[in-house]
């Protein structure tokens with residue numbers, strides 16, 4: 001452990017690869033999200049169904065939406081994206097795209113009902129980082145720096161660090177090579193993603209890695225095949241030496257599921273402040289749950305909690321800019337502005353100074369923002385200030401269906417999108 005009580009492996013391991021060009025973040029604004037949606041919309045039907053698996057970074061990944069950083073922070077919502085797509089295509093024609101958006105809701109719901117899986121991942125990651133010997137440490141550094149000698153893997157690592165994005169198919173290949181060819185701990189790979197992905201998300205990321213490893217659908221893993229990589233990178237890579245025959249990782253069966261959470265109803269007649277978090281930056285539905293508008297607003301950012309190590313500057317900057325964008329867009333309707341902070345105590349002090357009796361916020365799913373809200377709730381209780389977490393109708397409708405595999409979940413898609 002170092003002087004700050006952090007495992008030794010964190011020291012000296014930079015969060016930016018030396019091979020990456022200076023990072024440039026895409027605008028973290030709703031305007032950009034809407035522009036991306038408008039550009040992608042004509043491609044959401046047959047083009048997406050037939051070409052979405054092609055990994056074409058030089059062309060700007062033209063066959064996928066690249067909406068994930070915006071959906072992840074809800075600068076644009078699943079409902080909005082699906083309503084726009086289904087306004088243009090039938091459900092049958094846009095089935096593939098609609099399903100992919102619903103994968104996000106499925107993973108979210110699955111983890112909400114089994115939060116112990118996130119806690120176990122965090123515990124195991126700490127053990128991996130703490131217990132890493134010099135050899136593992138070197139191999140982790142080489143993998144993150146894109147210096148393994150596996151050209152496709154090294155290029156994807158560099159793309160991730162430089163842009164904060166990796167195509168879905170590349171994420172699957174990358175995770176598979178990380179686990180089965182390089183034989184690195186999957187938890188460290190998931191952490192590398194969470195520190196660098198602009199869309200880094202506790203549910204989609206942890207469960208995506210578990211799925212590749214064979215831990216999510218037990219006994220069923222994903223092995224990257226050289227011919228598949230060559231085909232879908234359109235000949236850019238023809239990797240040699242990949243392990244194409246390996247046993248899935250073994251782990252405990254998922255824990256018993258608990259019921260899906262439900263949201264709170266804010267109390268009427270209290271002096272209320274709105275709290276934004278990076279989990280949901282479209283707060284209209286929270287305001288609709290209030291009888292009178294909030295008198296003040298502030299934001300609690302938990303991006304540093306995505307990893308025990310430093311998240312990339314790109315990720316931290318994108319998150320902060322996204323929150324600032326939301327506050328700017330809503331400022332007229334959410335009362336006087338307060339702090340944008342990662343300190344629970346600063347929010348509590350602000351709520352006290354404003355004479356607030358209640359804070360309302362969007363329900364934060366399992367992850368660092370939810371943990372920060374829990375700490376805040378305990379702190380606010382000392383000053384008799386209530387914290388009310390309002391749940392979005394989409395989440396309340398979708399999450400309880402994540403009881404088994406996606407196959408069962410997707411049977412509910414027609415009823416989920418019917419109300420849009």
Ligand SMILES: Cc1cc2nc3c(=O)[nH]c(=O)nc-3n(C[C@H](O)[C@H](O)[C@H](O)COP(=O)(O)OP(=O)(O)OC[C@H]3O[C@@H](n4cnc5c(N)ncnc54)[C@H](O)[C@@H]3O)c2cc1C
Nearest residue numbers: 064065066067068100101103104168199200201204205208
């Ligand atoms: C190992 C691994 C880790 C991943 N980590 C994350 C993560 O941290 N955050 C994240 O948002 N996605 C994650 N994904 C899912 C997926 O790769 C990305 O959502 C997708 O690549 C984002 O690009 P896009 O917006 O162009 O997607 P599109 O193909 O245009 O899809 C539209 C939207 O649907 C959702 N979506 C698409 N595919 C998936 C999927 N398989 N699972 C969940 N949601 C999906 C995303 O919100 C995406 O923006 C991971 C996948 C794997 C295999």
